[in-house]
Amino acid sequence: MKYKIESQIIPKDFRSNINEKIIHIISNNLDEGKTGITKNDIFNSYTGKGGLHNLNYNDYNNYYAYKKDKQEIEQGQFFTPYNLADWIINCLKPKETDLIADLTCGHGAFINSAPNGINFYGCEPDYNSYIVAKYLYPGAKLVNKDIREYHPKVSFDYIVGNPPYGLNWRKDSSVYSSELYYCIKAHKLLKPCGILAILKLKNIWLFV
Numbered sequence: 495m496k497y498k499i500e501s502q503i504i505p506k507d508f509r510s511n512i513n514e515k516i517i518h519i520i521s522n523n524l525d526e527g528k529t530g531i532t533k534n535d536i537f538n539s540y541t542g543k544g545g546l547h548n549l550n551y552n553d554y555n556n557y558y559a560y561k562k563d564k565q566e567i568e569q570g571q572f573f574t575p576y577n578l579a580d581w582i583i584n585c586l587k588p589k590e591t592d593l594i595a596d597l598t599c600g601h602g603a604f605i606n607s608a609p610n611g612i613n614f615y616g617c618e619p620d621y622n623s624y625i626v627a628k629y630l631y632p633g634a635k636l637v638n639k640d641i642r643e644y645h646p647k648v649s650f651d652y653i654v655g656n657p658p659y660g661l662n663w664r665k666d667s668s669v670y671s672s673e674l675y676y677c678i679k680a681h682k683l684l685k686p687c688g689i690l691a692i693l694k695l696k697n698i699w700l701f702v
Contacts, residue, residue, distance in 0.1 A: 496605075496606050496611065496630075496631070497533065497534045497537040497538070497606050497630070498534055499538070499576045499577060499580070500534075500538040502538060502539075504539060504541060509541045512539050512540070512541070513540060513541060513542070513622070516531075516536050516539065516540050516626065517622050517625070517626070519531060519536070520536075520625055520626060520629045521625070533629070533630055536626065536629070536630065537601075537602075537606065537630055538576075540601050540623075540626050542600060542601065542620070542622075542623055574600070574603040574604065574655075574656040574693060575603075576603055576606065578693070579603040579604045579606065579607055579654075580606070580607040582604070582607075582654060582691055583604060583607035583608060583609075583654070584607070585691075586652055586654070586689065586691060588608070588609055588651065588652050589609065590609045590610040590613070591610070591613065592609075592610075592613065592651040592652060593613050593615065593648060593649070593650045593651050593652075594608055594613060594614050594615070594650060594651065594652045594653070594654065595614070595615040595616065595617075595646070595650045595652070595653045595654075595683065596614075596615075596616050596617075596653070596654055596655045597616075597617050597641050597644065597653065597655055597657075597676055597679055597680065597683075598617065598618060598619070598641055598655055598656070598657055598658060598676070599616030599617060599618045599623075599627060599636065599655070600618060600620075600623050600627070600656075601618075601623045601626040601627045601630065602616065602626075602627040602630055602631050602634070603656075604654045604655070605627070605630075605631045605634050606630075606631075611631050611633045611634045612633045612634070612635075614631070614634045614635065615634070615635045615636070615646055615648070615650070616634060616635070616636040616637070617636075617637055617639050617641055617644040617646075618636065618637075618638060618639075619638070619639065619640045619641070621638055624636065624637075624638040625638075641675070641676065641679055642663065642665050642675070642679075644679070646683065649683060649684065649685040649688070650683055650684055650685060650688055651684075651685055651688050651689070652688065652689050652690075652691070653680040653683060653684055653688070653689075653690045653691070654690075654691045654692070655676065655691075655692050655693070656692065656693040657672060657673045657676035657677075657692055657693075658672045658673070658676075659671075659672060659673050660672065663675050673692075673694070676692065677690065677692070680692075
């Protein structure tokens, strides 16, 4: 494990401000000597967009309209708890030579527990989450792209992830739920007998 997992809860009212400060530190290449903030601090403190939509359900005529605007702002983004990501990687027991990917990697919860960050591939559409992941794991092969345009030109032994749920994604002439498209894309990118491990609400699904 590259970074130590801290037992801390960041109140929702502080999350947006902390996220902005982290992005400022990374974007301006401020070192720890000036800020007093370590990479381990950033790993444990960056929380992304999930839950920060600032929308009020009472302002909407129905739940569908509220949910649509909420999803557009959040992009289905809720980061995987670090201990859960670590548990999944430990269950899979990948080797250092195995190629692992997370097709919507956020800021890198799964990368932290991978045996070899250099062999980890990640795709993340949100720019801020991408630059945090790139800052924390400079050796990983990360791209800032939509999963639908991700073509890494390699096949993977494992694909792990927490797909965005409840979004409708159009690809070519078809519309897919975001979680279904994640599985379709993973199928194309896995080696024969490769393993897909994804989170589904309170469950974990494994596919071979």
